[in-house]
Amino acid sequence: MQTVVVDASALGALIFGEPEAEEMARRLTDVRIIAPALLWFELANICIKKAKAHPEVREKILAAFDMGGHLPIEILEVDHKEAVALAMKTGLTGYDASYLWLAQTAGAQLLTLDGMLLKNLT
Numbered sequence: 001m002q003t004v005v006v007d008a009s010a011l012g013a014l015i016f017g018e019p020e021a022e023e024m025a026r027r028l029t030d031v032r033i034i035a036p037a038l039l040w041f042e043l044a045n046i047c048i049k050k051a052k053a054h055p056e057v058r059e060k061i062l063a064a065f066d067m068g069g070h071l072p073i074e075i076l077e078v079d080h081k082e083a084v085a086l087a088m089k090t091g092l093t094g095y096d097a098s099y100l101w102l103a104q105t106a107g108a109q110l111l112t113l114d115g116m117l118l119k120n121l122t
Contacts (some may be wrong), residue, residue: 003107005108007099010024011024015065016065034075035074036099079101086101099117
């Protein structure tokens with residue numbers, strides 16, 4: 001079974017029904033999904049921003065966030081020292097470098113919608 005590291009941009013698109021949701025759902029089907037622990041902090045922040053921006057659908061946004069917590073995502077440790085070195089080498093943030101480091105270390109595909117991360121995959 002293929003292993004995929006999912007970042008907050010990709011999972012957020014799926015959870016919150018962004019235009020890329022169908023594609024993310026397709027790419028996250030029948031794979032082992034892994035991520036660093038910071039994924040849920042980033043998703044919580046996305047949820048808060050969306051709820052503030054769209055108070056009329058706040059309950060739907062919170063429900064979507066809650067449902068996302070039931071997805072079969074394995075949270076794995078990141079070597080933060082190595083992630084910092086990778087961030088300095090690539091120009092990524094420490095957050096984004098954590099996803100990239102995990103993908104490289106696990107020999108996994110990185111699923112992201114983040115432009116800088118995509119640029120560092122090639």
